Amino acid sequence: MYKLSALLLPILSIALLSSCPDAAAKNTSKKKAKAANTSKVHDKAPQAFGERADLMRFGADLAAEQGWDAALLQAQLAQAKSHPTVQRLIMPGPPGSAKDWGAYRARFVEPRRLQAGLEFWEQNGAALARAEALYGVPAELIVGLIGVETFYGQITGGFRVIDALSTLAFDFPSGRSDRSAFFRAELAEFFKLCRREGLDPLSVKGSFAGAMGWPQFMPSSWNKHAVDFDGDGHVDLIQSPVDAIGSVAHYLASFGWQRGMTTHYSVALPVETTARALLLAPDIKPSFSVAQLQAAGAQPSEAALEHAGPLAVIELQMGAAAPVYWLGSENFYALTRYNWSSYYAMAVIEMGRTLQTLRQAR
Numbered sequence: 001m002y003k004l005s006a007l008l009l010p011i012l013s014i015a016l017l018s019s020c021p022d023a024a025a026k027n028t029s030k031k032k033a034k035a036a037n038t039s040k041v042h043d044k045a046p047q048a049f050g051e052r053a054d055l056m057r058f059g060a061d062l063a064a065e066q067g068w069d070a071a072l073l074q075a076q077l078a079q080a081k082s083h084p085t086v087q088r089l090i091m092p093g094p095p096g097s098a099k100d101w102g103a104y105r106a107r108f109v110e111p112r113r114l115q116a117g118l119e120f121w122e123q124n125g126a127a128l129a130r131a132e133a134l135y136g137v138p139a140e141l142i143v144g145l146i147g148v149e150t151f152y153g154q155i156t157g158g159f160r161v162i163d164a165l166s167t168l169a170f171d172f173p174s175g176r177s178d179r180s181a182f183f184r185a186e187l188a189e190f191f192k193l194c195r196r197e198g199l200d201p202l203s204v205k206g207s208f209a210g211a212m213g214w215p216q217f218m219p220s221s222w223n224k225h226a227v228d229f230d231g232d233g234h235v236d237l238i239q240s241p242v243d244a245i246g247s248v249a250h251y252l253a254s255f256g257w258q259r260g261m262t263t264h265y266s267v268a269l270p271v272e273t274t275a276r277a278l279l280l281a282p283d284i285k286p287s288f289s290v291a292q293l294q295a296a297g298a299q300p301s302e303a304a305l306e307h308a309g310p311l312a313v314i315e316l317q318m319g320a321a322a323p324v325y326w327l328g329s330e331n332f333y334a335l336t337r338y339n340w341s342s343y344y345a346m347a348v349i350e351m352g353r354t355l356q357t358l359r360q361a362r
Contacts (some may be wrong), residue, residue, distance in 0.1 A: 046081035081167035100319035135249035136259030144352025157207035207315035213237030214244035255337035265304035270297030286310035
């Protein structure tokens, strides 16, 4: 079993040094946590939907489409509960909150999660090597992603998925863009998944948004991208880390991961604000050739000059400090298809690279 020994701790300290939030960031995080805990106390108790007309129509239509027993499906749906905590958690964060890449990174690239990552890699090395060979996704990124998502299966969510999805499908809160249609489709996919895999829809648990298992797949992603990587005849992302490994790699490959391509490069942006704004406008979508970047006044690294495909200019804010910038490749963009955030993608990359460094130093 791996241990963060005295030999490895100096390496870990160097890796964490640039990511530790300052005192102000820590105080802000504590205030947010306190506010979240306070608001949670005031959430109302979940209420059963019962035979609510819109939910029963949904059940009847889905049963007719799939050739299922409508009465059974409607009876299961009637036991779903509208969950105020789910409604609260789906809302965006408070306006004006400064993003801080250093603080975000430190949430994941930290000793306990790294220790768990080393043990996960040791226990599942063969599956990780097989996934990398088959799909071209490096083992370090698969390990990094599962670590960021669920702390290697330790944090997979405590909400009944039927409650979370039904709440967001039929009682989506006002105050943000309505995504109830998306969650109705996910609720339908959840019942298809439960039928195929023999799961009890009233027992499966996941996140407040209905994501499940080691890799936190939504039902539609499970149905479309998950694979039976351990060969037992079932796709089980809740109990099988091997299925999770293969499914994460297959998902990224399905969204354009290219074998051997670097995820990002360093860059110096032009000082002129108009040129800088032009480069940042496409956000995480790779949109510029190296020549276009140089014409706009950017200075890509020597390694980036050899890149043949389009690149995105990635900005990571650092709280009160100056932002940092990178060039994201199509592989960086593929990572954001898992979670549409450059901070998330970079955390996965940093987690994986740190683990790889620790393994090589053992």
